[in-house]
Amino acid sequence: MIQRQPLIVPFTKMNGAGNDFVVLDNRFLRFSEAELEALARRVCPRWTGVGADGLLALDPPEAASGDGAAEGDASGGTDFRMRYRNADGSLATMCGNGARCLARFAARAGLGRDTPEGTRLAFMTDGGRYTARVTPEADAPASVMLDVPSPRGFGASGATSDLGDVHQIWTGTEHAVVFVEDVDAAPVATEGERLRHDPAFAPAGTNVNFVQRAAASGARGERIRVRTFEKGVEAETLACGTGAMAAALVARLAGGVDADSIAVEMPGGTLGVGFQVVDGEVRGLTLSGPAEFVYEGTLEWWGGEE
Numbered sequence: 001m002i003q004r005q006p007l008i009v010p011f012t013k014m015n016g017a018g019n020d021f022v023v024l025d026n027r028f029l030r031f032s033e034a035e036l037e038a039l040a041r042r043v044c045p046r047w048t049g050v051g052a053d054g055l056l057a058l059d060p061p062e063a064a065s066g067d068g069a070a071e072g073d074a075s076g077g078t079d080f081r082m083r084y085r086n087a088d089g090s091l092a093t094m095c096g097n098g099a100r101c102l103a104r105f106a107a108r109a110g111l112g113r114d115t116p117e118g119t120r121l122a123f124m125t126d127g128g129r130y131t132a133r134v135t136p137e138a139d140a141p142a143s144v145m146l147d148v149p150s151p152r153g154f155g156a157s158g159a160t161s162d163l164g165d166v167h168q169i170w171t172g173t174e175h176a177v178v179f180v181e182d183v184d185a186a187p188v189a190t191e192g193e194r195l196r197h198d199p200a201f202a203p204a205g206t207n208v209n210f211v212q213r214a215a216a217s218g219a220r221g222e223r224i225r226v227r228t229f230e231k232g233v234e235a236e237t238l239a240c241g242t243g244a245m246a247a248a249l250v251a252r253l254a255g256g257v258d259a260d261s262i263a264v265e266m267p268g269g270t271l272g273v274g275f276q277v278v279d280g281e282v283r284g285l286t287l288s289g290p291a292e293f294v295y296e297g298t299l300e301w302w303g304g305e306e
């Protein structure tokens, strides 16, 4: 059917440490996966759209039978379903900063359970079931802590780089990690893009993180500096949550950083990564940091492809 009037779509602009998103309340809008893909390509470009690294949609919770990945958690209910599309419309199984922003959006919409420490929420994603805690609205600046399922697939990637070893780890989505002396001088655009397309990561591809360990020798190394080239944005972003976790974990497992709580400085802000390593296994992984509302607006949507 030819649509003669645009649909007026309310949206919220948010960011987590500069990783920015257009957020839709899809409980009411009910856009399909194909529509969300097309919408992401329409609204994420910075000159002709709103400008964002990705599109987030808050969907109603799925029936319990759909929550198969709930990891045997007897209390496996969820408050909502997260959908995420990269700026180019591609699906990412997880976005750490996006999940933190969507948790805050959901808490403000009245979802979750209020406790003295803030609002607790559970939600399903394409990367499994997550829980989050959003600090009370009165406690500015707001911070959101995400509890993250254990990472997988840590090891050598098979890709090579003149910069050194290329590690890989899955923290909800695909990540490569390369250590550098000076992250400010790292060739993020060129070497990041090359590794993103390296056959070792086909067919999914990978996000690529350049990591600088704490400079001072003798320091316990609780701080690292990271810049990330993101697939699906096909550029460096100001911060990446799953990338911060990948960088912190590889720094701990292979980078000589002896800490279970690592501050990850990214160009747009600092994210906190916590975990324990028990018998070589990572447990209790968390990601925390800011999640901010920027503005609300309305989009004109003509449907489908222009």
Ligand SMILES: N[C@H](CCC[C@H](N)C(=O)O)C(=O)O
Binding pocket: 019, 086, 091, 092, 093, 094, 095, 096, 097, 098, 173, 174, 207, 230, 231, 232, 233, 237, 239, 240, 241, 242, 243
């Ligand atoms: N910025 C996101 C990652 C998006 C993942 C995406 N670029 C992909 O894997 O395709 C984060 O905070 O984790």
